[in-house]
Amino acid sequence: MKKIIDARGKACPLPVIEAKKALSNFVAGDTLEVLVDNFIAVQNLSKLAKSENFDYSYEKVEENNFIARFIIDRNAKYESNELDSINCNTARSENIVLVLSSDKMGEGDEKLGHTLMKGFIYALTEQDVLPKTILLYNNGAKLSVEGSDSLADLKLLESQGVEILTCGTCLNYYGLSEKLAVGTVTNMYVIAEKKMKASMIIQP
Amino acid sequence: MRPKELQCLVTFKTTTEAMAFEKIAKTSGLKGRLIPVPSIISSGCGLAWRENPDNRALIDKIFEQYKIGLSKIYEIEI
Numbered sequence: 295m296k297k298i299i300d301a302r303g304k305a306c307p308l309p310v311i312e313a314k315k316a317l318s319n320f321v322a323g324d325t326l327e328v329l330v331d332n333f334i335a336v337q338n339l340s341k342l343a344k345s346e347n348f349d350y351s352y353e354k355v356e357e358n359n360f361i362a363r364f365i366i367d368r369n370a371k372y373e374s375n376e377l378d379s380i381n382c383n384t385a386r387s388e389n390i391v392l393v394l395s396s397d398k399m400g401e402g403d404e405k406l407g408h409t410l411m412k413g414f415i416y417a418l419t420e421q422d423v424l425p426k427t428i429l430l431y432n433n434g435a436k437l438s439v440e441g442s443d444s445l446a447d448l449k450l451l452e453s454q455g456v457e458i459l460t461c462g463t464c465l466n467y468y469g470l471s472e473k474l475a476v477g478t479v480t481n482m483y484v485i486a487e488k489k490m491k492a493s494m495i496i497q498p
Numbered sequence: 499m500r501p502k503e504l505q506c507l508v509t510f511k512t513t514t515e516a517m518a519f520e521k522i523a524k525t526s527g528l529k530g531r532l533i534p535v536p537s538i539i540s541s542g543c544g545l546a547w548r549e550n551p552d553n554r555a556l557i558d559k560i561f562e563q564y565k566i567g568l569s570k571i572y573e574i575e576i
Contacts (some may be wrong), residue, residue: 336501340499403515406513406517409513409516409517409520409532409545412531413532413533413534414530414543416533416534417533417534419499419500420500421499422499424542445532446531450500454499
């Protein structure tokens, strides 16, 4: 059996509650698709799947339109009604902008700084809540080009819906304009706008 | 969230050794990378080398040849 819940336009945590309710009647072999209109809901549904050990995937149909898919390989049975891990603090987490203005993390030894930055971007790929946008400028622009050790991680983040924008002036200055390997080129107006509209700005 | 897969994970006693290993690994044909030690493991200096388990023999060879102090080698799903 395949069931589809249209949870678009429903406030958090309703999509998760409705999904949970539907899943409680499911048996092995069933599929549940939940249509949602924001990425926070996708992430909250992912937490639900994780806590119950269901097979989970999602696809971005278009901007503000996602399908979250649960595949049930056993008879579902809930013992708890905990929704503690559900994050509804949308104002804070909806528009997180990560700024990478250097290819090093922190002050100090240069080599260590590079290693830490690589580690930071890797660790970012393991987070439940991802930034909406990553801005890369000045030396940070060296992270999104061919040969960067962080390329695979940035590509993974992009595939999960993170917008990756690299400063074109910076790429040009460093002679890297032809080497951009993930995301798109941007300009200072967009960088200023993204920062002004951010609900939270993260800098490693 | 990154999908999990079976990986060979090498932890090191010191950060310097981890970084030295990275340098050698890149010229020795290893395809992996230095990552922060996953929180399910607590040993080592905080950095670990993540590698395809198929290359395990090459890892052993590098340690033997360069005498780098490794802390432990794991095969886990991360």
